[in-house]
Amino acid sequence: EVQLVESGGGLVQPGRSLRLSCAASGFTFDDYAMHWVRQAPGKGLEWVSGISWNSGSIGYADSVKGRFTISRDNAKNSLYLQMNSLRAEDTALYYCAKDRLPRLRGAAGFDYWGQGTLVTVSS
Amino acid sequence: QSVLTQPPSASGTPGQRVTISCSGSSSNIGSNTVNWYQQLPGTAPKLLIYSNNQRPSGVPDRFSGSKSGTSASLAISGLQSEDEADYYCAAWDDSLNAVVFGGGTKLTVL
Numbered sequence: 132e133v134q135l136v137e138s139g140g141g142l143v144q145p146g147r148s149l150r151l152s153c154a155a156s157g158f159t160f161d162d163y164a165m166h167w168v169r170q171a172p173g174k175g176l177e178w179v180s181g182i183s184w185n186s187g188s189i190g191y192a193d194s195v196k197g198r199f200t201i202s203r204d205n206a207k208n209s210l211y212l213q214m215n216s217l218r219a220e221d222t223a224l225y226y227c228a229k230d231r232l233p234r235l236r237g238a239a240g241f242d243y244w245g246q247g248t249l250v251t252v253s254s
Numbered sequence: 255q256s257v258l259t260q261p262p263s264a265s266g267t268p269g270q271r272v273t274i275s276c277s278g279s280s281s282n283i284g285s286n287t288v289n290w291y292q293q294l295p296g297t298a299p300k301l302l303i304y305s306n307n308q309r310p311s312g313v314p315d316r317f318s319g320s321k322s323g324t325s326a327s328l329a330i331s332g333l334q335s336e337d338e339a340d341y342y343c344a345a346w347d348d349s350l351n352a353v354v355f356g357g358g359t360k361l362t363v364l
Contacts, residue, residue, distance in 0.1 A: 166353070168299075175256065176291070176299060176342050178353035190351050226298060238346045238353045240289040240304030247298060 133157040133243045135227045140248030143217055151248060153210040153227030158243075161185070161205035164230035166241060167212050169223035169250075179225070180212065184233035195221075217252045224249050257282060258343050258356035265362040271331040274359045276343030278324050282354055286346040288326040290319055293340045293358075302341070303328060330361075338363045 139151040151167070166181040180191045180201040189201055200213040210227055225248050228241035259277040266272040276288065290303040301310050303319035306326065318329045326345075330337055343356040 175340075175358040176293075176344075176355045178344070178355060181353065190353075192352055193350070231304060236346060236351075237286055238289075238344075239287070240301050240310075241291075241299075242301045242304070242310060244298040244300070 133229065135229065135243055135245035137225060137227050137245045137248035140225060140250045142251045142253065144254050145218060145252055147217055148213070148215045149217060149250060151212040151214065151225055151227075151250070153245060155208045155210065155227075155229070158229070160203075160208040163233055164188075164235050164238070165203060165210045166228045166230060166238070167201065167210075168226045168228050168241070168244075169221075170226070170247075171220075171223040174223075177223075181230070181235050181238060182210070183235040188235040190235055214250070217250075219252050222250060222252050256357040257347060257350070257354035258345065260341075260343060260356035260359045262357065263360050263362065265364055266330075266333045267364045268333055268335060270333045271329060272333060272361065273330075274328045274341050274343075274361070276326045276328070276356050278326075278345060278354075280324060281349040282324075282345040282347040283321065283326055284324040285348055288319065288321050289344045290317075290326075290328045291342045291344065293342065295339070299342065333363055335363045337361060 167179040227245040229243040232239040291299040293299040306321040307319045
């Protein structure tokens with residue numbers, strides 16, 4: 132059974148940092164691209180970042196470019212999101228999602244999602 | 255303001271057929287495949303349609319997708335109460351080098 136379990140969320144002050152993790156199991160992790168998608172309270176889905184199977188291709192939404200860094204450790208079946216210079220508008224539920232294919236470009240569809248970890252940016 | 259445009263709401267009665275539209279541009283829907291997601295209240299999104307019109311295993315054939323030019327549609331036939339959810343379209347955007355989502359459509363089963 133495919134499982135994606137996010138962790139690392141919490142309450143953080145504006146300007147501070149937070150690192151999210153996603154532990155994957157039930158599939159061959161290094162065969163697929165992975166993504167972070169967020170959802171602000173009462174709002175729609177927003178893609179945050181994605182990474183190809185071998186970390187050779189990485190992409191970010193303009194809203195987080197230069198502040199967030201995605202990475203993966205295939206040996207540990209884990210996906211990460213380092214979030215720096217956090218702003219109030221980064222407050223959201225952050226989902227880890229598995230792509231159907233290994234590549235980033237084209238993003239073939241996110242076939243499994245975690246339950247999300249809540250990040251609240253507030254003073 | 256989302257890159258892909260969806261109607262904010264749609265509705266239908268049980269048994270009816272409803273469609274949800276998704277409008278984009280040449281850099282996203284016009285040159286890449288479209289995926290659709292269903293998000294039931296309080297749950298994580300679920301992949302409903304991929305590659306414009308393909309259903310993942312377990313998705314009922316009441317759900318179908320299509321694409322023409324820079325627009326796509328999701329059709330739900332034989333509407334059921336459990337279909338009441340938010341629906342999102344998504345595609346890769348070649349200009350932004352990013353995945354873009356529609357703003358979502360809230361489907362109400364009357």
